[in-house]
Amino acid sequence: MDATAKSGTVTALDKVTRHKPSQEEVENAVRTLIAWAGDDPTREGLIETPGRVARAYSELFAGYEQSASDALSKIFREVGGYDDIVLLKDIPFHSHCEHHMVPFFGKAHIAYLPHEGVVGLSKLARLVDVFARRLQTQETMTQQIIDALNENLNPRGAAVMLEAEHMCMTMRGVHSHGVTTITHRFTGVFAEEREERERFFAFVGKR
Known part of the structure; x- marks a missing residue:
């Protein structure tokens, strides 16, 4: 991030263009975190969690796409x-x-x-x-x-x-x-x- 963006100005932060990982990359990252926490990402209760987390993050961090x-x-x-x-x-x-x-x-x-x-x-x-x-x-x-x-x-x-x-x-x-x-x-x-x-x-x- 450049110095302008670090300053927190509205212009620099609105609609910032950056590479976004793919859906598959996001879900794999969540599986890694689940395993690191000590659980099994393949068990029934967690097998669909990576997709859910990706969708939740799209909503929770929607501000990056808004102006x-x-x-x-x-x-x-x-x-x-x-x-x-x-x-x-x-x-x-x-x-x-x-x-x-x-x-x-x-x-x-x-x-x-x-x-x-x-x-x-x-x-x-x-x-x-x-x-x-x-x-x-x-x-x-x-x-x-x-x-x-x-x-x-x-x-x-x-x-x-x-x-x-x-x-x-x-x-x-x-x-x-x-x-x-x-x-x-x-x-x-x-x-x-x-x-x-x-x-x-x-x-x-x-x-």
Whole structure:
């Protein structure tokens, strides 16, 4: 991966073109993992598992085939002069940690101050899904979402907060249950004006 892609910019990550292993290669890899774990990939309960895992991965990591720009492409400019905060909170998401490939899941809160128009509310939820369905860190995902908002909507300000529980902490390692990780980013008016940040926190119930 080149330096641009490592930076997490939306342009570099959207619709990345790379060689994908064949279905047969994927299924053989799953059989290898099953055998490495200590089980028999040819026994009745596992013989169809490689195909199931391949199909599940196609869904769980569909974000690599999706574009944030497409999700935010339809902008409505006739909003009756509305220019105050637009906020969608408690957007559920699930993703996979790029370090251990185990799930992390939680809620996203997104807000922006319109400048050139607004997008449909469902598109904000779709935006979260585009980035969640990739191998991720919570910090990177937070940055990617706000970058996409700024690049596609050109708002006067944007705010993103993610709250998530990471299975790499609960299923392995320190086995800490019920721990929530919070990340957030502010740009534009939200970054410049404390009052706007306070409004955001109040709306999402973190004040």
